Amino acid sequence: MEVTVECQKRPEGVNPRALRRSGKIPAVLYGHEGTESVPLTINVKTAETLLKQADVNHTLIQVNIPDLPWKGKAL
Numbered sequence: 001m002e003v004t005v006e007c008q009k010r011p012e013g014v015n016p017r018a019l020r021r022s023g024k025i026p027a028v029l030y031g032h033e034g035t036e037s038v039p040l041t042i043n044v045k046t047a048e049t050l051l052k053q054a055d056v057n058h059t060l061i062q063v064n065i066p067d068l069p070w071k072g073k074a075l
Contacts, residue, residue, distance in 0.1 A: 003053050009067040010018045010039040
């Protein structure tokens with residue numbers, strides 16, 4: 001199963017509590033073998049849909065980040 005998720009890069013210095021009040025969830029995309037991690041935000045509704053649809057360890061998540069040239073899949 002594959003699910004597509006739209007995320008935004010999280011600006012530095014933004015309070016996570018303020019993000020949650022505005023309907024976003026702070027998240028981190030960790031890299032593989034020394035690649036830098038990317039701080040992200042994801043919409044609450046998108047996260048809820050993802051949690052309902054995803055099957056643990058059997059779902060690939062296509063992560064789209066418009067602010068970055070990176071596109072890829074996560075597990």
